Each structure stands twice: as structure tokens, then as C-alpha cells.
Amino acid sequence: MPGEDVQPMGDTMWDAVERIVNTYESFLITCHVNPDGDAIGSEIALKAFLEDRDKSVVVVNPSPTPPSLAFLDPEHEIRVFPDDADAHVLDDVDAIFCLDVNTWDQLGNFARPLQQSALPRVCIDHHESPDDDFADVIASDTTSASTGILIYELIRRMDGDVSRTIADAVYTTIISDTGTFRFSNTDARVFDVAAAVCRLGADPYQLHRVVFGSKTWGAGNLLGPVLATVQAAAEGRLAWIHATREMAEAAGASYDDMDGFVDLVRAIKGVELVLFFKETVDGHIKVSLRSNGKVDAHAIAEHFGGGGHKMASGLRVDGPLGEAIDKVVNLCLQMPGIRSRLD
Numbered sequence: 001m002p003g004e005d006v007q008p009m010g011d012t013m014w015d016a017v018e019r020i021v022n023t024y025e026s027f028l029i030t031c032h033v034n035p036d037g038d039a040i041g042s043e044i045a046l047k048a049f050l051e052d053r054d055k056s057v058v059v060v061n062p063s064p065t066p067p068s069l070a071f072l073d074p075e076h077e078i079r080v081f082p083d084d085a086d087a088h089v090l091d092d093v094d095a096i097f098c099l100d101v102n103t104w105d106q107l108g109n110f111a112r113p114l115q116q117s118a119l120p121r122v123c124i125d126h127h128e129s130p131d132d133d134f135a136d137v138i139a140s141d142t143t144s145a146s147t148g149i150l151i152y153e154l155i156r157r158m159d160g161d162v163s164r165t166i167a168d169a170v171y172t173t174i175i176s177d178t179g180t181f182r183f184s185n186t187d188a189r190v191f192d193v194a195a196a197v198c199r200l201g202a203d204p205y206q207l208h209r210v211v212f213g214s215k216t217w218g219a220g221n222l223l224g225p226v227l228a229t230v231q232a233a234a235e236g237r238l239a240w241i242h243a244t245r246e247m248a249e250a251a252g253a254s255y256d257d258m259d260g261f262v263d264l265v266r267a268i269k270g271v272e273l274v275l276f277f278k279e280t281v282d283g284h285i286k287v288s289l290r291s292n293g294k295v296d297a298h299a300i301a302e303h304f305g306g307g308g309h310k311m312a313s314g315l316r317v318d319g320p321l322g323e324a325i326d327k328v329v330n331l332c333l334q335m336p337g338i339r340s341r342l343d
Contacts (some may be wrong), residue, residue: 014157015136020122021158024094026030026056028119032101033063033108034255034286037176037211039100042124043078045169046097049155052163058093060085062108063220066256072169080270083277087113094120100147102130103307105316124150127307128298135197142309145185148237149193164201171202172211179263180208184293184311216331218253224260225251232271233329234338239265240275242321255280266290272337273297277325280316285324289313296339303331 025040027050031039039061040244041322047057057077070076078086090096090113102125104111110115114121124142125133144150148170174194177188181194224249232239243258251257255278271287273295287304289297290312297313306315317324332338 008301011139013139014018014154017122017124017139017154020095020120020137021050021053024055024120026093027058027095027097028090028093029057029059029097029099030101031061031099032106032115035061035063035065035069036071036145036267038148038173040072040078041169041171041173041176041235042064042099042151044072044133045148045155045166045173046099046124047160048165048169050159052156052161056093057091058085060089060110062110064201066259067310068211068256068259069172071210072172078304081110081113089118090114090117095119098123098125098135099151100125100127102127102134102138104131104134105305106307113220120141124154126150127309129302129307131162145183145187145190146173146177149189152193152197158241162200167197167200167202168207170197171204171207175204175211180212185309207304212217215222216253216257219257221251222248222253222257223261226258227264230265235331236268236270236334237272238275238329238338239268239271239273240277240325241265242277242279242325244321245281246280262288262290266292273332273335275325275328275332277321279319279321279329283319285317285319285321287315287317287324287328291337295335296337297333300328300335304328 028173029046031043043059047059050057051084061078061079062081064080066079067174072113096119102123121135125140126142126147128142128188130138141150152170173257174190178190226241226243229241262274265274274290278286280286291297296310298308300307301313301315302316304317306313308314
């Protein structure tokens with residue numbers, strides 16, 4: 001099995017997941033708000049595996065699938081809570097899988113029904129600091145570049161077939177969470193699994209093209225105005241950009257169109273941490289944090305109730321935008337790796 005020399009979790013953890021799969025017949029799968037390639041890919045891969053074992057599966061997310069990832073769900077089977085699936089959907093399943101998420105805050109308005117449900121919950125994830133009461137079984141490996149890799153390893157461990165659907169989904173999780181093999185989480189395990197799913201049918205060129213090559217004109221129109229907001233502090237070690245609702249509306253851009261903007265600033269020489277402040281429809285401010293390694297983005301996000309990884313994290317703060325920027329920037333200026341070149 002790819003990555004077999006890496007033992008991130010004890011056998012008892014996977015055994016508990018296997019018992020859930022073998023014991024129950026119907027499952028609900030969900031993920032975090034504003035799902036990315038790792039979340040959607042992991043869901044589709046697990047769904048295909050469970051259905052191959054004659055299980056009944058429904059996928060219900062707290063946010064719609066981004067257009068660039070719709071190809072993973074060609075039959076539009078993923079449902080959105082509460083628009084086309086209410087809390088009664090839980091009445092028809094035996095157990096719940098929460099993928100690529102380990103805190104209630106990241107489940108949005110779907111969190112309350114899940115918390116109130118007595119159904120067994122399984123979390124398969126690779127983020128730090130899970131909520132204590134989040135799941136009955138937590139299979140967590142923070143060394144894994146993507147949750148999809150964990151799903152692949154579970155499937156192989158249980159002698160499941162890796163179909164073309166699963167191969168495409170797992171490869172999508174990998175290129176999404178490694179920045180197409182550019183980020184520091186890219187290791188031998190990543191290449192092992194990527195090579196394995198390519199041998200099983202995943203097409204790297206086509207998958208890259210559909211995931212990253214489907215930007216809209218709205219994204220192009222918004223890119224210039226957003227990059228024009230760039231500011232820096234601490235001799236350029238900290239940088240930030242922002243997008244208001246008015247900017248997005250004027251550009252004809254959606255929230256999803258902003259993906260990748262922050263990485264353009266992270267590529268500037270000398271920048272250690274980039275913040276991207278995005279004003280949401282409800283007036284809150286979503287902040288994406290991207291580190292180049294010397295600054296712990298997760299520690300900053302966790303301070304504000306967010307989460308993620310050391311290199312990439314996210315959080316939400318109250319508006320207005322200017323106050324949100326001041327609040328987060330002031331904390332970042334105190335962080336090791338930002339406050340002094342000697343950190």
C-alpha cells in the first residue's frame with residue numbers, strides 16, 4: 001500500500017472506522033463550509049467505495065459545490081442543507097461521516113442538526129485541534145497532505161476497488177491541497193498515492209485543466225482591483241489584500257473566483273505570511289492565511305476560532321472590514337517569524 005512505511009495512526013483507529021463501515025448500511029457524508037477540492041473529492045471517493053459495498057449513501061453539505069468541482073458530481077447528487085435537504089435527512093441513515101473538517105464552526109448551519117443527532121459520527125481529517133465532542137471516532141493524521149489520501153488508504157486497507165471515479169476524486173484532493181505539488185506538504189506519500197491513482201485511470205493533465213483552468217471573466221476582472229489593495233508591514237514579511245462585496249459585484253465575480261489570489265502575493269520574495277480578507281454576503285469577514293513556513297498560520301486562525309494547518313488556515317471575524325483587518329494584522333505582527341528577522 002502506498003505510504004505503508006508511514007504509520008500515522010494506530011490500527012485500533014482504522015479498526016474502529018472499519019467496524020462502522022461493516023456494521024451499518026446507510027450513511028450521510030458531509031464536509032466543511034465552502035468546500036474545496038479535498039473536501040468534495042474525499043466525499044465522492046468515500047461515497048463510491050461505500051456504494052460499491054452495497055451501502056446507501058447521501059452527501060449533504062452546508063455549502064454548494066464550487067463550479068470547478070462539479071465534474072466530480074455529474075449527476076448532481078450532492079445536496080445542500082437546508083436548501084434541498086433538511087434535518088429529516090438524518091432520519092434515514094445509520095451513521096455520519098464528517099470529512100476534511102473537525103470543528104463544529106466549520107459545519108455552518110448544518111452543525112446544530114448533527115450535534116443533536118444520536119447517530120454515530122466518524123471524522124476522517126488531517127487538520128489540527130479537533131473539537132473534543134466532534135465525533136465518536138476520529139481518524140486524524142496531520143501529516144497527510146490531504147484527507148483524500150486517508151480515504152484512499154482506508155479503501156486499500158479494506159481491499160476496495162479503486163474505480164476511475166475514486167481515482168479522479170483522490171487525485172483532485174491531492175492537487176488541491178498541495179497546490180499542484182508546490183506546497184511543503186508534498187512528500188513521498190503524496191507522490192506514491194498520486195502515481196497509484198494515475199495508474200488506475202486519473203488523467204493529471206485533464207484534472208489540472210478542469211480544476212484550475214476554469215476561471216471566469218469575473219475572476220479576471222477582480223484580480224487587478226484585489227491586487228491593488230496589497231499592503232505590507234514588518235519589512236514585507238507580512239502582507240495582506242482584501243475584497244469587498246462591492247468589488248466582487250462590480251467585477252461580476254463570485255466568492256469562488258477569488259481562489260488562488262492569495263498565492264500570487266505569497267510568491268513575492270521576503271513575504272512570510274499573507275492574509276486575504278473577503279467580505280461575505282452576511283457582512284462577516286472571511287480571512288485566508290497562507291504561510292511560507294516561518295509563521296504558524298494555524299495558531300493565528302485558532303486564536304480567532306478558525307482552523308487549518310501551519311501553512312494554510314482560515315478564520316472568520318466580525319466586520320466592518322477595516323476593524324477586522326486591524327484586529328488580525330495586529331496579532332500577526334506579534335507572531336514569531338513576523339516581528340523580527342531573527343525569529
